[in-house]
Amino acid sequence: DTAVSQTPKYLVTQMGNDKSIKCEQNLGHDTMYWYKQDSKKFLKIMFSYNNKELIINETVPNRFxxxxxxxxxxNLHINSLELGDSAVYFCASSQDKRTFSWGSGNTIYFGEGSWLTVV
Amino acid sequence: AQTVTQSQPEMSVQEAETVTLSCTYDTSENNYYLFWYKQPPSRQMILVIRQEAYKQQNATENRFSVNFQKAAKSFSLKISDSQLGDTAMYFCAFMTLNQAGTALIFGKGTTLSVSS
Known part of the structure; x- marks a missing residue:
């Protein structure tokens, strides 16, 4: 029973193409995220949504x-893919901030990652 | 802005030994969570341990424990009786709650190698 699942796990595509990565969570969470892990393995948040509403939108090219x-x-759609978009993209989810309480053990759960290679 | 710093890019230890990974963070918040995540070569993000900032008692999970020093903004991870399966990249992460919601801020990671 995968809590956060993302597809595809591996994706190799050419520059200029458009691609999508899908994410689903069965934890009943209201908040979902996309993180990017670059070639140096640095993890950085890209977006977060709370109950379908965009909450966090970091400095990300509008191709995303x-x-x-x-x-x-x-889901994450990427237009006009560039070589620099090659990375592992992680979907994640957590409890809604409106029901968040300190001491509730709130945790962010990650999917297994989608390895995107742009050639 | 909150930041998380892991000053040890790489560490190595022999099986059965104890190793400590360092993490410091910067924040003006009073309530927050701190985490250590393990990332093996498969790239799966595995939660190792969590600490709530309002708790003075250090969290422990089997062979993993933390030394949380709130005033010093330090959150180190101790791995006892190291095993080959502990070989992975370890990320320290910080999470708080504000109007924008919650998000994890990660350090740059420490690559741990356990050898026999």
């Missing part, structure tokens, strides 16, 4: 467009 059809899904 997240879409949340419902609170259990957060």
């Amino acid at each position: 467009s997240p879409k949340s059809p419902d609170k259990a899904h957060l």
Whole structure:
């Protein structure tokens, strides 16, 4: 029973193509995220959504467009792929901030990552 | 802005020995969580241990324990009786809650190698 699942796990594509990565969580969480791990393994948040509403939008090229059809899904679409987009992209989810309480053991759960290689 | 610093890019230890990974952070918040995540070569992000800032008692999970020094903003991870399976990259991470919601801020990681 995978809590946060993302597809595809591996994706090799050519420069200039458009691709999507899908993410689904079955934890009942209201908040979902996309993180990017670059070649130096540095993890940085890209976006977060709370119940389908965009909350965090870090400095990311507008070629990247997240879409949340419902609170259990957060997809990432990338237009006009560039070599520098090659990375591992992680989807994650956590409890809604409105029900967040200190001491509740809130944790961010990660998917297994999607390895994107742009050639 | 919150930052997380891991000053040891790489560490190595022999099986059965104890190793400590360092982490410091900077924040003006009073309530927050601190985490250590393990990332093996498969790149899966595995939660190792969590500490709530309001708790003075250090968290422990089997062979893993932390030394949380709130005033010093230090959060080190101790791995006892190291095993070959502990070989991985370890990330220290900080999470707080503000109007924008919650998000993890990661350090740059420490690569731990356990040898026999």
